[in-house]
Amino acid sequence: MTGRRRTRTFLPAHHRPAKARALSAGALAACASIAVGCGVVPGTTGGSGDDPITVMTWAPEKTKATNKPGMPALALAYARWINSKGGINGRKLKVLTCNDHNDTVSAANCARRAVDENVVAVVGSYSQHARSFFSPLEAAGIPYLGGYGVTDDEFTSPLSYPVNGGQPALLAGLGQQLARNCGPVTLVRPDTIAGDELPVLLDSGLSAGGHSAAVDQRAAEDATEYSNHADQALRRVTEDPTEEGCVVPALGDRTDTFMDSFRRAREAYPTVRTASVLGSVDQSVIDATGSAYEGSYVTGWYPASRDKRWKPMREVIREEAFGDNRIDESDPGVQTTWVAYTVLKKAVESLGDGEVSSRTLRRTLDDGLKINTGGLTPTLSWSFDDLTASSGFPRLVNSDVSFQVVRKGQLVSARKGFVNVSKVLENTEAS
Missing domain, CATH: 3.40.50.2300 (Response regulator)
Known part of the structure; x- marks a missing residue:
């Protein structure tokens, strides 16, 4: 490739797949949140007690290229649903959302907002600008759980926990x-x-x-x-x-x-x-x-959208987001967000009454917690023994299509x- 810079990004199923190393102030204002309860403990969210567990989901919206509004919309619906059931281990889930605008500056600002808000994880998100957002996350030790799999960094960063093969x-x-x-x-x-x-x-x-x-x-x-x-x-x-x-x-x-x-x-x-x-x-x-x-x-990556294994997701959409046309249950981005929040829930539950933080989440995932997603994926685990043998995709644990x-x-x-x-x-x- 004469004269082309070798920064590679996967064309998402919505853009372009392949191996790749791929918020302005206004974008920060676009970040939204839902929560029951208030207050963030500096340095750790969702510690012992009744503090909410704070996470973030981001995706591009209202751009001329790829748009994934259903991902943050489903994340908000999931939070409403899980909080109506008493939360996770009795703690409310607080979801922040952010529009990465499909550009590097906005993606980096979303990540900085996640750091400033002390989130314990970025969950079920989409961005083509991994080089921009991974640096702030890695510096703060925040795991990137269930990305869409659109960039090479999602399969190489030690803080990435992909749920599909991208x-x-x-x-x-x-x-x-x-x-x-x-x-x-x-x-x-x-x-x-x-x-x-x-x-x-x-x-x-x-x-x-x-x-x-x-x-x-x-x-x-x-x-x-x-x-x-x-x-x-x-x-x-x-x-x-x-x-x-x-x-x-x-x-x-x-x-x-x-x-x-x-x-x-x-x-x-x-x-x-x-x-x-x-x-x-x-x-x-x-x-x-x-x-x-x-x-x-x-x-x-997953079963056909009409498969009965998607019934729990469809029920949450019907209960908490009926009429929200941003959420298409057949969209793989929406499906990935659902799988990612399923993983988050089970990881937090594994911590019992202990501290819920970015550090404890990484530790329980790295130690080989086995997560069953109801047949939507194989059992997921990110222990060393479960990682793929591919040198190009060392964080890949799910190669099923x-x-x-x-x-x-x-x-x-x-x-x-x-x-x-x-x-x-x-x-x-x-x-």
Whole structure:
């Protein structure tokens, strides 16, 4: 990559996956909180007694690129719900939220606000600007629990406790899924530094399945239409009429724009299928686009959104956030926040009547606490013995992905259970 700076960020399922090292004063004002009770003990929140347990959840909102308003909205709903049940071990949960505005300054200011507010953890959050927010957190010893998995630092920082395999697992898993079901594959991705990383992980999964590498097709990430790119991708995957080709649009929030163009161009190529990862595609997107995604292959971290294992989350949304259109239960960001707060609750419960602080949370997680998430993930544990053998992702503990497909307009499981891609990730060389 001539002349490009090597700061790499995963294109979130909403932006761009891949290996990556990726608040102004006004943003601080955007931070909101809910709590029952008041008062923060300097240096430690939620210590012994009735002090609230203070945490923060952040995500970008109202930006021109990726937006995840459902994550902080669900965190607030979760706090209302858990506090209505008496809190955690009798202590109220206080959730602060912050808008990282999808920029480095705002992300850093969110982290500084977390330090100033003495939070015990940052939970279930999304930001592409890990280099900006991890420094303040690490200096204060605040754990980052259940990030979206969009940056490399989330799988390398000793204070990070990821609950899924991030974009590396999604792309590697999608490659494995397509290797079994597709002929030629074309990846349409942003012509950006983060986009440059996408082919590496997709090809690792394709290669593991004995498939040739995908054709790498670059596109502007802020285009208003993609007719030429759709035509080009379709021609490439139909050069051999005996094989069923697959097009993989990975353009973040512009994936829908691409699909508008693709749907029109596809009429001349009825056998071509599409594929993507959850975040770029979810049930709400499928509902809004008619038959555009019919037959598409989709890889996710968790069970399909209609799976009964999501019933507790759906009940909390119905009880505490009914009518809040920011929260989409099929969005993997919302789902990740739910899993992260499930982990927080069980970690705090493991401390009994003792001190709840950033230090004690890190200690109980590092000591190998086993956390069952009700089948939404494998049992989670961040002890040394549970960490992956991949040198590129040393904090990764959950390499499972789910293979899904769109049938009759519904995103359903393509195969029973999860597929573990740890071996693929271990064999993926850093680009």
